[in-house]
Amino acid sequence: MKILRFIIIYLVLDTLLFIIGSVFNFKTILLSILLLITLIVIAIFYKPRLDKANIDLMSGHQFEDYLENIFQSLNYKVHKTPMTNDQGADLILNKNGETTAVQAKRYSKPVGNKAVQEVIAAKQYYGCDKAIVVTNNNYTKSARKLAKRTNVSLWNGKFLKKIVN
Numbered sequence: 340m341k342i343l344r345f346i347i348i349y350l351v352l353d354t355l356l357f358i359i360g361s362v363f364n365f366k367t368i369l370l371s372i373l374l375l376i377t378l379i380v381i382a383i384f385y386k387p388r389l390d391k392a393n394i395d396l397m398s399g400h401q402f403e404d405y406l407e408n409i410f411q412s413l414n415y416k417v418h419k420t421p422m423t424n425d426q427g428a429d430l431i432l433n434k435n436g437e438t439t440a441v442q443a444k445r446y447s448k449p450v451g452n453k454a455v456q457e458v459i460a461a462k463q464y465y466g467c468d469k470a471i472v473v474t475n476n477n478y479t480k481s482a483r484k485l486a487k488r489t490n491v492s493l494w495n496g497k498f499l500k501k502i503v504n
Contacts, residue, residue: 394445394475394496402445403429406473409503410441427461439469449477455485455493462491473499 397405400422407417407430415432428440442458444450454472462470472478472486473494486493494502 395447397445399443399445402475403443406430406441406443409499413502415439425461426464427457427459428465428467431465431467437469438465438467439471440465440467442470442472444472444474444476446474446476449479450474450482451479452481452485455482455489455491458491459489475499 394402394405403419407419410417410430410432413434415434418431418433420426420428420431427442429443430441432439432441440458440461442454442461444454450472454474458470458472461467469492470490471492471494472482475496477495477497478486478493483493485491
């Protein structure tokens with residue numbers, strides 16, 4: 340997904356260079372090659388840094404997309420559930436034959452019991468082996484207690500930052 344974006348950016352910039360150069364000359368070819376090399380290096384070595392301020396500006400759907408990219412980078416196959424009637428899961432992960440229901444919560448306050456209850460229902464509904472609630476924030480004491488009793492993993496903002504960085 341990330342490489343595709345860089346290829347599109349390259350093609351757009353390369354086309355602009357061609358138009359600006361108006362004549363396909365050595366200088367335009369050289370600039371095009373340098374641009375391609377730069378984008379390849381960026382694609383290989385670029386690692387997005389988790390910036391709490393950026394996440395706090397995301398919509399819930401953008402946060403889900405962000406998590407989708409994170410899980411894909413961790414070698415999970417990711418299936419996004421429908422925007423409505425998702426039965427408590429935003430993402431369904433699959434890795435090594437094990438499925439996981441994920442409830443994403445981009446909140447400005449600690450996440451409560453409801454999110455844990457939703458992902459428990461989703462785990463059953465989708466027939467998953469595991470369940471995770473991921474937030475940019477933290478969890479209430481009650482949510483942590485319920486998650487512990489029901490074997491739901493809780494990823495808070497601090498843990499998420501550790502994974503990304």
